[in-house]
Amino acid sequence: MTFALERTVATSATPADVWALWSDPGSWSAWDPAVQSVALEGHFAEGAAGTMVLAGPIEAPFVLEIVEPGARYLDRLTIGDLVIRIDHLVVAVHGGAEITVRTTVEGPGADDIGPIVTQDTPVAMARLVELAEAR
Template sequence: MTFELEQTVTTSASPADVWALWSDPGTWHRWDPAVRSVAMEGHFAEGAAGTMELAGPMEAPFVLEIVEPGARYLDRLTIGDLVIRIDHVVVAAGDGAEVTVRTTIEGPGAEEIGPVVTQDTPRALEALTALAEGREE
């Protein structure tokens, strides 16, 4: 079973401003309401691994599968039999940026758990862009 959701927002922040937040896992809890804390081994690069403490509370190991500095990263979380991939893409658009987050969940019950996992995505995108624009939420 597979679940997918993609959401895109625009911001007056530059792609570099968005990337600065994305590439610093220590800030993830500031803009993603599902994340309490992140512990990552090594630098923000492909293959780096760590653990996220999620609301619930629950811990989930993650790996950065793709890192294209300044533009994109894809992280993979494993929770039981579920594999959750979250693809983050930022591109220049006008005087700001377009930010897209695509979540793909695979495994038993993915279609049922998907809406629960992604319910905070709009709030996370709003908080991310607010921080990137220099306005706190």
């Protein structure tokens, strides 16, 4: 089973402003209400691993599968039999940037769990935009 949700928002912030927040896992809890804390081993680069504590609290190991500095990163969380991938993309547009976040949930019960995993996505993206625009 696979669940997927994609959301795109526009901002007057630059891609660099958005990337500054994305590439600082210590700031993730400031803009994503589902995240309580993040511990990343090493630098923000492909293959880096860490632990994310989500609301609940649920502790989930994660890996940065893709990192394209200034533009994109994809993190993979594993919770039991579920694999959650969150792909983050920022591109420059006239007057700012466009931010897209695509979440996929794979595994047993993905169709039921996916909406729970993504319920805070609109709030997280609004907070991210607010903080990026304030930079």
